[in-house]
Amino acid sequence: xxxxxxxxxxxxxxxxxxxxxxxxxxxxxxxxxxxxxxxxxxxxxxxxxxxxxxxxxxxxxxxxxxxxxxxxxxxxxxxxxxxxxxxxxxxxxxxxxxxxxxxxxxxxx
Amino acid sequence: xxxxxxxxxxxxxxxxxxxxxxxxxxxxxxxxxxxxxxxxxxxxxxxxxxxxxxxxxxxxxxxxxxxxxxxxxxxxxxxxxxxxxxxxxxxxxxxxxxxxxxxxxxxxxxxxxxx
Numbered sequence: 213x214x215x216x217x218x219x220x221x222x223x224x225x226x227x228x229x230x231x232x233x234x235x236x237x238x239x240x241x242x243x244x245x246x247x248x249x250x251x252x253x254x255x256x257x258x259x260x261x262x263x264x265x266x267x268x269x270x271x272x273x274x275x276x277x278x279x280x281x282x283x284x285x286x287x288x289x290x291x292x293x294x295x296x297x298x299x300x301x302x303x304x305x306x307x308x309x310x311x312x313x314x315x316x317x318x319x320x321x
Numbered sequence: 322x323x324x325x326x327x328x329x330x331x332x333x334x335x336x337x338x339x340x341x342x343x344x345x346x347x348x349x350x351x352x353x354x355x356x357x358x359x360x361x362x363x364x365x366x367x368x369x370x371x372x373x374x375x376x377x378x379x380x381x382x383x384x385x386x387x388x389x390x391x392x393x394x395x396x397x398x399x400x401x402x403x404x405x406x407x408x409x410x411x412x413x414x415x416x417x418x419x420x421x422x423x424x425x426x427x428x429x430x431x432x433x434x435x436x
Contacts, residue, residue: 254325254412254427254428254429254430255364257425257427260424300364302363308369309354309356309364309366310366311356312363314363
């Protein structure tokens with residue numbers, strides 16, 4: 213079945229790196245996404261990776277994909293207080309996006 | 322184009338009343354999605370339109386829910402005879418199948434509270 217799992221909470225100190233992990237089940241997903249949601253707001257697309265890639269770097273963000281283990285991670289370098297939010301990974305096929313439950317990142321000053 | 326727009330942002334209604342939400346997608350996007358998000362959960366897929374055709378409906382979308390996209394542009398989501406369990410954030414998203422990446426852009430959502 214379709215299920216995307218994430219750990220619920222992550223707390224890091226400002227300036228440290230954050231690593232948010234995700235496991236998914238649908239091996240036919242074409243793209244995998246990371247979205248950010250701040251309180252009371254919609255979802256903001258942060259980055260995505262095509263399923264035939266292993267890694268993608270986008271400024272402070274690094275996405276790693278282990279297709280064999282169906283494991284996706286998001287690394288945020290030099291984490292700032294403004295990065296505090298809920299982060300969702302999502303797998304996307306032709307038209308449907310399946311979201312994880314979200315990881316709440318708290319950045320301590 | 323300012324992105325995906327949803328109205329209203331907040332709606333409080335009494336149980337049993339009908340409510341309708343509107344979504345205006347990004348203008349060149351032909352795909353439109355509705356999702357529901359409850360507290361502490363990720364968004365759950367409700368339905369999907371390709372142009373004006375509704376191609377997929379989740380089993381979460383009971384017969385009290387109906388969505389339309391009559392001209393392939395804006396969409397409405399109506400909930401009839403609302404129940405307290407319908408209280409949630411309703412998110413709309415759009416994307417284009419004419420681009421290489423099918424990334425979806427989300428609106429700010431409509432928060433529904435049924436009292």
